[in-house]
Amino acid sequence: MSGPPSALIENYLQDAGFWHVATIGRGCKLDQKLINALIERWRPETHTFHLSCGEYTITLEDVQLQLGFLIDRYAVTGSAQSADWGAVCYELSGAISDNINGGQIEMGWLRDTFPESDNDLTDLERIQCARAYILEIIGGYLMPDLSRNRVHLR
Structure with missing residues (x-):
């Protein structure tokens, strides 16, 4: 993402429990050697670090504590089990993507539309x-999906 969220949506991000996540990493330098060391010690077959x-x-508790997510409230989108993903997209965003594939929209469309x-x-x-x-x-x-280019509307 190109930059921090606008101050105009800060209250809405706080209400949804995403403000802390939106500000993580701002002004923080990542240590590539440390990240590489952790990757080398990760075992995907057991989902553990050796x-x-x-x-x-x-x-999940670690993730909740690190990201500051609230775990006792409703989901951001609510229930979105629908075959009409265009309607779900419009309900959530007020616009409909021309390219909805299995409930997924392109990240570029989000950036261009908003x-x-x-x-x-x-x-x-x-x-x-x-x-x-x-x-x-x-x-x-x-x-993220493998391409980091699509996100599901759920």
């Missing part, structure tokens, strides 16, 4: 921008 002091795994929040937006449009930003977080960082 370290000199033993085996370790990342639990480029910047400005002061002239209504509350509903700000909510839609916040939802688009959350989808970018999910599709870009939290649960």
Whole structure:
């Protein structure tokens, strides 16, 4: 993602429990050697890190604590079990992507459709921008597909 979220959608991201996730890594330098060392010690068949002091795994509680997610509230999108993904896309964002494939939309479409929040937006449009930003977080960082180019509307 190109930059931090607009201050105009900050409250909506906080309400959805995504503000902390949206600000993670800003101004932080990653240590590539440390990341490579962890990758080398990761065992995908057991989903654990093999370290000199033993085996370790990342639990859902670890993820919740690190990302600051609330675990006792409704999902951001609610129930989205539908065959009409165009309707789901419109309900969430106020726009319909021309390229919806199995409930997935392109990340580029999100960036093009919701480029910047400005002061002239209504509350509903700000909510839609916040939802688009959350989808970018999910599709870009939290649960990317192999191409890092698509995100599911659920």
